[in-house]
């Protein structure tokens with residue numbers, strides 16, 4: 001038994017030795033083989049093929065550089081996706097008039113694809129017909145500039161204040177365009193955060209621009225701008241109208257004004273859509289623009305200022321005046337009462353204008369007047385004291 005085991009172990013050692021010798025012999029053989037091949041200079045690629053990104057409609061040129069081609073081998077371009085052979089050596093073999101091949105310098109084969117289409121996107125293989133085929137691959141991305149899909153983008157919207165509204169905008173393009181919203185007037189976009197909380201942003205990113213419980217400040221023209229890495233960016237203008245009934249604020253409701261002056265009344269209106277505005281007197285008689293009354297208004301968005309100038313105010317002009325504003329959603333009116341104030345210390349000159357707060361202007365005049373007379377009195381007292389002192 002023991003002898004048998006020893007014999008087996010020795011056999012194992014010898015086997016192992018033999019194996020080692022065989023392995024080293026084979027390795028020598030492969031090295032020799034490799035050296036032989038090198039002597040024949042089999043063709044090989046000189047550089048990897050550069051990937052390309054080219055806008056649609058332009059021309060893409062993929063360059064394959066081969067060295068040691070010799071006369072035995074040929075270079076072919078093949079579309080990777082479906083293995084279609086496009087060119088062989090310097091001949092185009094596909095029936096696609098947009099494809100060309102140029103073999104200007106000895107080492108380069110250029111595959112040219114003109115008037116690029118999106119379907120040309122993909123990888124292209126440069127092949128050398130060696131025994132074991134050699135291949136190199138270059139990929140082509142076809143960029144498409146952004147385009148807004150009008151049928152999938154909101155149009156102008158008119159929504160009542162307090163309701164919800166969403167503006168949306170979709171665009172095609174490759175890579176997928178980014179959508180950014182801006183206000184056309186350059187102001188910031190007001191977004192409601194909570195019942196009474198708002199945030200303001202210059203731009204908003206995203207396909208959908210949500211407005212929860214619309215506020216009149218959110219009215220305006222919005223621009224949806226779609227852009228990717230391919231110029232030009234495109235935009236669409238979407239008007240968002242917020243409808244609400246008129247609201248009127250009157251800065252001064254009780255106005256005293258001196259006789260023979262012009263007095264100006266003012267009302268501030270907020271409303272949308274457009275309003276019809278007018279002035280009445282004594283709860284009925286409509287006032288017309290003319291020599292007695294000058295009516296002006298200034299409108300900017302949903303804000304309207306209304307002015308009425310009454311020329312040469314007299315006692316007969318005393319009474320109630322109303323500014324009235326109506327639109328399709330409602331009507332509002334502001335009321336002012338005008339009365340004549342008797343100015344004791346000399347009446348102001350005719351043609352003086354008492355602004356809005358008719359009361360404020362003459363009153364201010366009065367204060368100046370009184371402070372002037374107070375100054376006069378001080379001077380008078382000073383003179384008397386001086387005289388007394390001097391005369392002593």
Ligand SMILES: *[C@@H]1O[C@H](CO)[C@@H](O)[C@H](O)[C@H]1NC(C)=O
Nearest residue numbers: 048049050051123137138139
């Ligand atoms: C070319 O693009 C392909 C696929 O997008 C990628 O696998 C390859 O590494 C790129 N080659 C180079 C040289 O960047």
Ligand SMILES: *[C@@H]1O[C@H](CO)[C@@H](O)[C@H](O)[C@H]1NC(C)=O
Nearest residue numbers: 162163164165211212213214
């Ligand atoms: C507006 O949207 C909020 C939540 O998104 C909803 O609770 C509310 O009922 C909507 N209001 C209207 C008027 O549709």
Ligand SMILES: *[C@@H]1O[C@H](CO)[C@@H](O)[C@H](O)[C@H]1NC(C)=O
Nearest residue numbers: 178179180201203204205206
């Ligand atoms: C919006 O997109 C622009 C451009 O892609 C980016 O610079 C900006 O940081 C984004 N803003 C937000 C709030 O995500």
Ligand SMILES: *[C@@H]1O[C@H](CO)[C@@H](O)[C@H](O)[C@H]1NC(C)=O
Nearest residue numbers: 288289290293294295296297
């Ligand atoms: C009233 O007339 C003046 C010129 O006298 C004019 O400037 C103004 O626009 C008119 N107002 C209205 C409401 O027509």
Ligand SMILES: *[C@@H]1O[C@H](CO)[C@@H](O)[C@H](O)[C@H]1NC(C)=O
Nearest residue numbers: 364365366367368369371372
């Ligand atoms: C009248 O008083 C106001 C403020 O009280 C002042 O601003 C103005 O300069 C004064 N006018 C004159 C003429 O003193």
